[in-house]
Amino acid sequence: MSLIHAQVGEISQRFDMPTELVESSLTHRISSGLIQAQARPGKFYTHNFVQMQRSKIRGLLAGATSPMSMSHLIQTYRFEKEILVSTLDDLINEGRLPGAVTGNSRERATFTPAIFVRGQRSGVESFYKQNGYVEYSRLKKVGIHDPVKHIQQNTDWDCQLLDTCAVSANTMEMIEVSIQEAVQHGGSIRISYFAPSCLSPGDFYQLTRRIKALNTGRSVVLKDDFVVATALIDQLKTKVSAEVTDHISKEATVMSRSSSTLSTTSKPPAAAEHKPKKKHRKGKRRGQASSDDEPEPEPVVAASSKLDKKARRADKRATKAGKKALSGGAAEDDGQASDENPFDPARFRELLPAWLQEMDCEEDDEELVALLAELLVPFAGEELARLKESIWSGSVTARRKRQELFVKAFEAAVAQLHLYNKGFAAAGGEVEALELALVKEIGGQLQNEVVLNAAYHAGMDEAEKIESSRELTVQSRQRILRALPKESQKALTPLSEAKTGEDLLAACYSVSDVCDVYLKPSDKKTERSVVHSRTKELEEELGQQLNVLDGLVLAVQLLHVRQTKTLLFVNTKCVFEAVTSVSALEGLGEELVEALKLVRASVQTYLDLADDSEIKQSTATEMEASFATLTSKIMTRNEKK
Numbered sequence: 067m068s069l070i071h072a073q074v075g076e077i078s079q080r081f082d083m084p085t086e087l088v089e090s091s092l093t094h095r096i097s098s099g100l101i102q103a104q105a106r107p108g109k110f111y112t113h114n115f116v117q118m119q120r121s122k123i124r125g126l127l128a129g130a131t132s133p134m135s136m137s138h139l140i141q142t143y144r145f146e147k148e149i150l151v152s153t154l155d156d157l158i159n160e161g162r163l164p165g166a167v168t169g170n171s172r173e174r175a176t177f178t179p180a181i182f183v184r185g186q187r188s189g190v191e192s193f194y195k196q197n198g199y200v201e202y203s204r205l206k207k208v209g210i211h212d213p214v215k216h217i218q219q220n221t222d223w224d225c226q227l228l229d230t231c232a233v234s235a236n237t238m239e240m241i242e243v244s245i246q247e248a249v250q251h252g253g254s255i256r257i258s259y260f261a262p263s264c265l266s267p268g269d270f271y272q273l274t275r276r277i278k279a280l281n282t283g284r285s286v287v288l289k290d291d292f293v294v295a296t297a298l299i300d301q302l303k304t305k306v307s308a309e310v311t312d313h314i315s316k317e318a319t320v321m322s323r324s325s326s327t328l329s330t331t332s333k334p335p336a337a338a339e340h341k342p343k344k345k346h347r348k349g350k351r352r353g354q355a356s357s358d359d360e361p362e363p364e365p366v367v368a369a370s371s372k373l374d375k376k377a378r379r380a381d382k383r384a385t386k387a388g389k390k391a392l393s394g395g396a397a398e399d400d401g402q403a404s405d406e407n408p409f410d411p412a413r414f415r416e417l418l419p420a421w422l423q424e425m426d427c428e429e430d431d432e433e434l435v436a437l438l439a440e441l442l443v444p445f446a447g448e449e450l451a452r453l454k455e456s457i458w459s460g461s462v463t464a465r466r467k468r469q470e471l472f473v474k475a476f477e478a479a480v481a482q483l484h485l486y487n488k489g490f491a492a493a494g495g496e497v498e499a500l501e502l503a504l505v506k507e508i509g510g511q512l513q514n515e516v517v518l519n520a521a522y523h524a525g526m527d528e529a530e531k532i533e534s535s536r537e538l539t540v541q542s543r544q545r546i547l548r549a550l551p552k553e554s555q556k557a558l559t560p561l562s563e564a565k566t567g568e569d570l571l572a573a574c575y576s577v578s579d580v581c582d583v584y585l586k587p588s589d590k591k592t593e594r595s596v597v598h599s600r601t602k603e604l605e606e607e608l609g610q611q612l613n614v615l616d617g618l619v620l621a622v623q624l625l626h627v628r629q630t631k632t633l634l635f636v637n638t639k640c641v642f643e644a645v646t647s648v649s650a651l652e653g654l655g656e657e658l659v660e661a662l663k664l665v666r667a668s669v670q671t672y673l674d675l676a677d678d679s680e681i682k683q684s685t686a687t688e689m690e691a692s693f694a695t696l697t698s699k700i701m702t703r704n705e706k707k
Contacts, residue, residue, distance in 0.1 A: 111149070119149045127154070127163055131185075133178040136169075147172075166209070183209050194223070198237035199262040202230055226276055229268040237262070238277070245279040245293050252297035253427055254434060257290075288437040298427065299441070304526075304549040305421045306409070306442050310449040311525045312551060313408065409446035414439035453525050472519040473583050475535075479512050480574050484588050485596065485633040487567040492630035494650030499643040501566045504635040509570050513561050514538040516577055520554050521546045554580070567635075594631075601627050609701065614672075614693045615641070618665055621696055622648050625662070629654060642666055661696040668692050 092110055123145060127134070139145050151172045157163035166183075169175030186208035194200040205213035217223050217232050224235040241260045248255035258265070261273065270290040274280055280287055286294050418435045486504055490497045514535035521529030528546060532538065538546075547555060557580040560573035578585050604624040611617040619636050622644045626634040629651045636644040645666045649659045668689035675682045 111146070116149060119146060120153045123150055123153045124157060124163070127157070127165070127177060127179070130165075130177070130179045130182075132182050133176050135174075135176045136172065137174065168209075178209065194225075194232070194234065197262070198234040198240075199225075199231050199264070201264050202232075226273070228265070228272050230266050231262065231264055231269065233262060233273070241273075242277055242279045245277065245285070248293065249279065249282075249285045249295045249297075252295045252301070252425075254292060254294040254298060256292055256431065256434070286441075288434070288441070292431075292434050292437060294434075294438070298425070299438075301425055302418070302421060302438065302442060303445055305417075306414075306446050307449050307526060308524060308549060308551050309417065310409065310446055310453060314450070314453045314525070409443060409450065411436065411439040411443055414442050414446075468519070468522050469582070472515060472581070475515050476512070476574070476578070476581065476583050477585065479508060479515070480571070480578075480585055481588075481596070482508065482633075483567060483571045483574065485593060486635040487571060489626065489630065489632040489634040490567055492632045493626065493634060493647045494652070495647040496643070497647055499640045500635055500647070503637055503640040504567050505564050505570050507637060508635075509561060509564055510540075511535065512570070512574065513558070514543055516558055516561060516581060517543050517547050517550075519581060520550055520558070524550060524554070597627060597631055597633060600633060605701075608697060614665070614689050615669055617693055617697065618645070618669060621662065621665075621700060624700060625654065625658070626651070642670065658696075658699055661692070661699050664692045665689070665696050 122143065123139075126139070126143065136147070136150060139150060140147055154163070154167060154177060158165065158167065164180035165178055166180075167175045167177050187210070190200060190204055190208055193204070202213040205216065210216045213232075214227055217225065217227060223232065225232040226235070226238055237260075241257060244260050245255055245257075257270065257273065261270070265273065267290065274287050274290050279285070280293065284296055286296060286299060288294060415435055418438055422435075483504075486508075490501060493500075518529055518532060518535045518538060526546065526549060528542075528549075547558065550558075558577060560576050561570070564570040564573045575585060601624070604620055604627065608617060608620040608624055611620055615638055619638060619641050622636050622641060623634055625648050626632070626644075629648075634644065634648075645662055648654070649662060668685065672682065672685045672689050675685060
């Protein structure tokens with residue numbers, strides 16, 4: 067039989083025979099071996115035709131490197147569908163054709179060769195290794211129907227499984243290091259800049275919960291994307307506090323002016339204006355009224371009562387106006403003030419870029435600025451409420467008391483500076499080291515007083531916890547100073563830049579205007595009294611002092627004040643330079659100068675010796691003996707005088 071295939075319908079039509087008869091006859095002859103063919107419903111194929119088709123199918127599919135659909139094979143290569151399907155199943159089941167058939171039906175199925183799957187999976191793995199992530203959808207495209215299970219079984223993939231993709235450990239480590247660096251420098255970072263671009267909102271949520279650097283409490287995550295250091299937020303809150311304080315101060319000023327204006331308009335007239343005029347009744351008949359006569363005036367008591375009522379009404383209006391100003395809204399006709407917070411996100415969106423620039427944070431992301439603005443609004447509302455409550459709860463009295471204490475301390479420091487500067491002018495020799503010590507010690511105390519006072523008035527919480535300026539360290543003072551408004555920082559700059567006693571005194575007069583302190587002119591009589599009292603104190607302290615170094619300081623100060631009638635600033639850090647200066651004074655006497663220099667030399671020798679030195683004890687004895695001799699000479703000279 068030739069290489070043909072026949073359909074039962076064609077044979078029946080050609081020979082005009084019933085279809086059932088033709089099909090049954092052919093089936094009988096094929097089964098009996100008379101015809102070498104294969105029977106299919108409605109079709110018959112010769113063995114040669116089947117073998118030819120199967121050979122073509124096997125050769126074509128064996129060389130395939132990409133997926134091929136059944137319909138495409140049938141239309142292009144004229145394969146019989148039944149032979150193609152059966153041949154493909156046989157080849158796959160026998161293991162002669164590596165690959166798989168997928169599809170809802172055999173007619174619409176697609177054959178995917180194993181080499182193509184291996185190539186695709188190799189490409190996916192290469193993509194994962196190069197990019198540090200892979201999407202589950204990409205794995206499904208290469209025939210991996212359960213990506214999560216496949217990744218879990220693949221021990222080579224060290225990654226974090228998220229909702230839609232897997233992120234490698236290297237990528238996670240890079241994100242973590244970037245976050246740590248940003249937090250350490252007090253800045254911010256956007257995770258999406260370092261994370262895969264395919265992450266969904268759910269992926270970002272899971273990612274932020276698995277980053278260890280976000281669990282230290284040193285940062286805040288906004289919108290599962292932005293990481294902001296708490297140090298940066300604290301600095302911004304400090305800026306907000308200063309802004310709220312400035313707002314409250316302005317509104318309080320409006321309240322004060324409103325109260326003053328209303329009180330002035332309600333002030334009662336002078337008593338003379340209420341004095342009743344005398345009536346001229348001469349020449350008038352009883353019962354007749356004259357046009358020149360004045361009406362009977364109201365009693366003074368009644369007039370005073372009316373004026374008091376007016377004053378009380380004016381006070382109520384002033385109080386109402388003040389509360390309106392502090393509430394930040396306009397009062398309604400029924401007297402209720404609006405509780406609207408004047409610090410809305412829009413206001414902070416305008417302020418934040420400048421604040422971030424001041425803090426050396428180059429953050430120009432508008433979305434981050436908007437998120438920070440929303441974060442700061444509740445804090446601003448709390449600060450506003452706290453300051454309002456503080457103002458109306460009598461904190462003004464406490465601030466007034468603090469201001470009085472500050473004024474006294476400031477005036478006392480300035481008076482000391484006057485005397486010490488006169489002492490420097492009267493000293494012999496160089497006094498540069500003494501002036502530097504003065505600026506460092508008294509200047510530091512003045513800075514503490516002024517900065518703390520400014521912080522009190524600015525309503526800073528940190529200042530409220532500090533009872534005395536002595537508790538301030540240089541670091542805490544600088545931190546408070548940076549939190550103050552720019553105007554206050556600029557006004558206080560001269561204090562920190564002073565290099566000499568005169569510079570420091572000039573800075574005090576400059577700062578006094580800002581701190582509302584009136585500095586009276588120096589009084590010579592008061593100065594003489596202070597110098598005399600200090601002289602007596604030095605004599606008593608020197609007689610009771612046992613520490614040689616401290617005693618040397620007292621001795622130098624006492625000798626200077628006796629010779630010049632001025633005070634000399636000396637402490638243990640500049641006492642050796644002070645000895646040189648005092649030794650150069652005229653009229654001190656060679657014997658006393660030699661005794662003074664001997665004590666200085668012995669103290670210097672003692673301080674230079676190591677603690678375990680064998681001669682340190684003997685040196686200490688010599689030092690104490692020389693100091694006792696100096697003290698005796700000073701006291702003896704005082705008695706002679």
